[in-house]
Amino acid sequence: METASNNQITEEEKDILQEVMNISFGKASADLTDVINAYVVLSVPDVTLLKAEKLPDYIRDDIKDYNSISIIEQNFWGKFKGICFLIFPSRSGRKLVAMLGEGDDSFEQSDTMAVLEKETLIEVGNILIGACVGKVAELLSEVVTYSPPRVIFEDSPKKNISKDIFEPESMAIIMKTIFSFEGQDINGFLFLVTSQESFGWLKVALHRFMERYE
Secondary structure (H helix, E strand, C coil), X not given: CCCCCCCCCCHHHHHHHHHHHHHHHHHHHHHHHHHHCCCEEECCCXXXXXXXXXXXXXXXXXXXXXXXXXXXXXXEECCCCXXXXXXXXXXXXXXXXHHCCCCCHHHCCCHHHHHHHHHHHHHXXXXXXXXXXXXXXXXXXXXXXXXXXXXXXXXXXXXXXXXXXXXCCCEEEEEEEEEEECCCCCEEEEEEEEEHHHHHHHHHHHHHHHHCCC
């Protein structure tokens, strides 16, 4: 069996994490359909290991085609610890308001629409992030708690992700999926990022997960 220090994740462990993500996101997608009343399609997750200082550039490269964006940012805590970024292209919040039936055309140019948009993004973010992170934690026999989410409306995607999220020289695991709402012109990215602090626990949890199927 391939081994590494607690500061590294082996290719074998990365493959196991990929499988955990596939199972978790499949279950999360089914659960979300009941809550949002619209089928959420989650792509096969991509798992990447890189230095934390490269995280902003990694995310910016994926969203480079968006002229402006809305970000829902939320931390999660426990042995499985990190941060999620749910990123929509601009005006997706208004489409979500309409999809969920929370407003009408009279709100289009009003402060009320801005409030509804922010509240709707937070609600959808709570559901998406909670389902995906929660399912991963559940499969790895862990419980997580969440900080309140915050919404950022950003005209320039190039400036949106701080380099100070984790220690620059530390490693981070980025679990990325592209999501869309079936039948709706609404899509975006979910980045689930966990820092080197969780690596020791994660390595043990991943191998315990595999032992259940051996």
